Amino acid sequence: MTKVPKLFGSMVFNEQIMRERLPKDVFKALQNTIRTGKPITSDVADVVANAMKDWAIENGATHYTHWFQPMTGITAEKHDSFIQPAVGGTVIMNFSGKQLIKGEPDASSFPSGGLRSTFEARGYTAWDPTSYAFVKGSVLYIPTAFISYSGQVLDKKTPLLRSMDSLDRAVLRVLKLFGKTPERALPSVGAEQEYFLIPEELYKKRPDLIMTGRTLFGAKPPKGQELEDHYFGNIKMRVLEYMEDLDEELWKLGIYSKTRHNEVAPAQHELAPVFGTVNIATDHNQLTMSIMRKVAEKHGLVCLLHEKPFAGVNGSGKHNNWSISTSDGENLLEPGKDLKNNLQFILFVTAIIKAVDEHQDLLRLSVATAGNDHRLGANEAPPAIISMFLGDEITDLLETIASGKEYSNRVGGRLSTGVESVPVIYEDTTDRNRTSPFAFTGNKFEFRSLGSALNIACPNIMINAAVADTLNEFADKLENAKDFEKSARALIKSEYIKHRRIVFNGDNYADEWKEEAKRRGLLNLTSTPEALAYYDREENVKMFERLKIYTPEEVKARKDILLENYCKVINIEALTMCEITLKQILPAATEFSTRLADNVTKLTALGVDATAQTELLKHIAALITDAYRAEQKLSDAHTSAKNEPDLQSEANAYCNAVFATMQELRAYCDRLETLVPKSLWPFPTYGDLLLYV
Ligand code: ADP
Ligand code: MG
Numbered sequence: 055m056t057k058v059p060k061l062f063g064s065m066v067f068n069e070q071i072m073r074e075r076l077p078k079d080v081f082k083a084l085q086n087t088i089r090t091g092k093p094i095t096s097d098v099a100d101v102v103a104n105a106m107k108d109w110a111i112e113n114g115a116t117h118y119t120h121w122f123q124p125m126t127g128i129t130a131e132k133h134d135s136f137i138q139p140a141v142g143g144t145v146i147m148n149f150s151g152k153q154l155i156k157g158e159p160d161a162s163s164f165p166s167g168g169l170r171s172t173f174e175a176r177g178y179t180a181w182d183p184t185s186y187a188f189v190k191g192s193v194l195y196i197p198t199a200f201i202s203y204s205g206q207v208l209d210k211k212t213p214l215l216r217s218m219d220s221l222d223r224a225v226l227r228v229l230k231l232f233g234k235t236p237e238r239a240l241p242s243v244g245a246e247q248e249y250f251l252i253p254e255e256l257y258k259k260r261p262d263l264i265m266t267g268r269t270l271f272g273a274k275p276p277k278g279q280e281l282e283d284h285y286f287g288n289i290k291m292r293v294l295e296y297m298e299d300l301d302e303e304l305w306k307l308g309i310y311s312k313t314r315h316n317e318v319a320p321a322q323h324e325l326a327p328v329f330g331t332v333n334i335a336t337d338h339n340q341l342t343m344s345i346m347r348k349v350a351e352k353h354g355l356v357c358l359l360h361e362k363p364f365a366g367v368n369g370s371g372k373h374n375n376w377s378i379s380t381s382d383g384e385n386l387l388e389p390g391k392d393l394k395n396n397l398q399f400i401l402f403v404t405a406i407i408k409a410v411d412e413h414q415d416l417l418r419l420s421v422a423t424a425g426n427d428h429r430l431g432a433n434e435a436p437p438a439i440i441s442m443f444l445g446d447e448i449t450d451l452l453e454t455i456a457s458g459k460e461y462s463n464r465v466g467g468r469l470s471t472g473v474e475s476v477p478v479i480y481e482d483t484t485d486r487n488r489t490s491p492f493a494f495t496g497n498k499f500e501f502r503s504l505g506s507a508l509n510i511a512c513p514n515i516m517i518n519a520a521v522a523d524t525l526n527e528f529a530d531k532l533e534n535a536k537d538f539e540k541s542a543r544a545l546i547k548s549e550y551i552k553h554r555r556i557v558f559n560g561d562n563y564a565d566e567w568k569e570e571a572k573r574r575g576l577l578n579l580t581s582t583p584e585a586l587a588y589y590d591r592e593e594n595v596k597m598f599e600r601l602k603i604y605t606p607e608e609v610k611a612r613k614d615i616l617l618e619n620y621c622k623v624i625n626i627e628a629l630t631m632c633e634i635t636l637k638q639i640l641p642a643a644t645e646f647s648t649r650l651a652d653n654v655t656k657l658t659a660l661g662v663d664a665t666a667q668t669e670l671l672k673h674i675a676a677l678i679t680d681a682y683r684a685e686q687k688l689s690d691a692h693t694s695a696k697n698e699p700d701l702q703s704e705a706n707a708y709c710n711a712v713f714a715t716m717q718e719l720r721a722y723c724d725r726l727e728t729l730v731p732k733s734l735w736p737f738p739t740y741g742d743l744l745l746y747v
Contacts, residue, residue: 099151167611244329370506426505443490
């Protein structure tokens with residue numbers, strides 16, 4: 055594998071390539087833009103564009119695209135070739151700085167939440183020079199932000215970049231109080247990605263998977279995940295070949311794919327990259343998801359990124375590991391050896407505690423999707439209640455500060471493996487029960503509530519914004535303090551006391567936690583519509599406005615887009631269920647009942663006892679009736695949800711009436727599946743899908 059370093063980033067217009075291919079002054083100007091976020095001049099852009107084009111063509115590109123992340127949650131691209139007509143019916147390959155910096159895709163078909171009327175359907179895309187361009191297939195991809203003609207945000211990238219700037223400014227203000235002046239301070243993120251792999255030929259026989267990404271029906275197989283034999287288990291040959299291929303594709307694109315292993319559910323796996331700056335981590339995660347799907351096709355597999363493709367076994371999540379790194383190479387969430395005296399660390403952690411407590415709702419709603427509703431609170435992922443794990447050491451320290459007593463650092467416990475040859479591991483501040491939604495894990499916070507399909511931009515916008523806002527508030531208070539240290543300690547004490555209710559180091563899956571959280575006044579927003587209702591809460595709107603991340607109109611538009619998306623997803627699922635019930639499941643069940651009825655008639659005519667067959671027949675006939683009634687009820691529920699007067703009540707109706715009826719219908723159909731012969735059942739079962747890759 056000596057070729058990995060050579061392979062890595064070979065399809066990326068990265069710093070090294072820029073250094074090789076750009077004139078020194080242009081290279082310097084571009085690096086300055088990348089480092090400081092300052093705009094680029096058109097002369098520089100022209101030179102960069104030309105070098106980028108030549109490099110891309112050498113690597114097989116004929117087209118370029120402004121690659122962006124609209125509110126659909128997936129990425130969007132429109133390819134333009136480099137060709138430009140020249141004399142004598144020939145062409146030259148051309149790409150200008152203007153084309154690099156700005157694109158004008160017709161944006162009328164992307165969700166805008168009413169921000170853009172059709173007469174100004176044009177949106178434009180703006181190059182994000184901090185995320186490298188790359189070649190995939192025959193296309194040069196240029197990461198961009200997507201904005202409406204009048205400057206309103208239409209995507210997930212623009213507010214992410216804005217939130218990074220806010221955090222940067224706020225962090226620098228606070229660091230200055232500690233006598234530190236790095237050029238920039240940006241959030242670092244590592245996103246662990248879970249996924250399922252199933253055989254393509256079986257996938258194609260499941261209309262529910264094709265239409266909705268998840269199975270809407272399916273009885274539990276005799277073997278699920280109960281033996282716990284899949285987690286970290288031996289990786290099967292076919293899967294390993296897929297993973298090897300995937301790593302190679304990701305490495306070519308400069309994605310630091312690092313860890314791969316089997317996950318808890320059968321056919322479930324995980325990939326984790328090395329962390330990076332959040333906008334790049336976001337681009338890389340989007341790219342990783344699309345390449346995961348693509349590589350699967352080559353292996354006759356389908357990669358499922360839905361949060362809950364199969365009921366009864368774990369769904370897939372995405373852990374968002376978040377910290378703040380300065381351009382001087384300092385991780386601000388590194389507690390260091392002398393925690394007690396690390397005032398800077400304690401101040402930053404206190405700011406994060408306050409931020410998470412005050413904006414629990416934003417963190418919760420940033421991970422709210424129809425798919426993720428299946429996981430949160432289902433004892434496979436954190437509950438819908440946002441809380442923080444800090445570990446004993448930090449909690450003890452803060453509690454001591456709160457009580458006004460002296461703190462004596464605990465001696466870091468030593469973990470012995472009991473095996474001589476294995477080195478001793480120091481006990482660190484990590485969340486061993488792994489049930490916390492927002493856990494301090496040594497030198498970063500791990501936000502664990504994300505669903506596997508989510509674009510990580512949104513949760514990171516919320517974390518960045520909430521923390522930036524709190525740090526600004528802290529800086530306001532501390533910048534004019536006479537005795538900075540004393541004031542900082544007093545501030546830590548008062549803010550921790552105010553917000554310590556958000557800290558919970560126990561088992562988040564336990565039922566008692568729900569009760570305890572309620573007593574503490576924490577929010578428990580169990581469904582997407584319930585969570586989204588909080589998006590435009592006054593304090594949230596004010597914060598976004600203060601930080602110049604969203605205008606009040608943009609917040610409202612986002613909320614509407616997400617509510618609408620929720621309704622659409624449940625609507626598609628409901629219609630798909632009705633169709634599969636009527637066209638596949640009921641016909642199969644009726645066919646079996648006809649055969650049974652025949653059998654009963656014939657046996658009885660011969661004077662043979664047909665008690666068992668008769669009972670089975672009755673059972674099936676009753677289930678057919680139940681399923682048919684539930685299908686009708688679902689159809690009615692869907693019609694009345696559509697007639698609700700506004701988006702919020704429509705979403706509520708989809709959640710409370712439509713989704714609930716879907717569960718009912720599924721239960722009848724799943725029971726039918728256990729009774730109808732395999733030869734008559736219209737599609738592959740869970741056992742087929744999960745256990746045979
Ligand atoms: P887990 O125990 O959850 O598997 P790992 O130690 O494997 O955790 O790390 C998970 C992710 O956290 C990886 O993507 C890793 O790069 C990332 N990570 C490590 N340190 C940091 C940091 N300081 N900031 C952000 N992410 C980090
Ligand atoms: Mg993790």
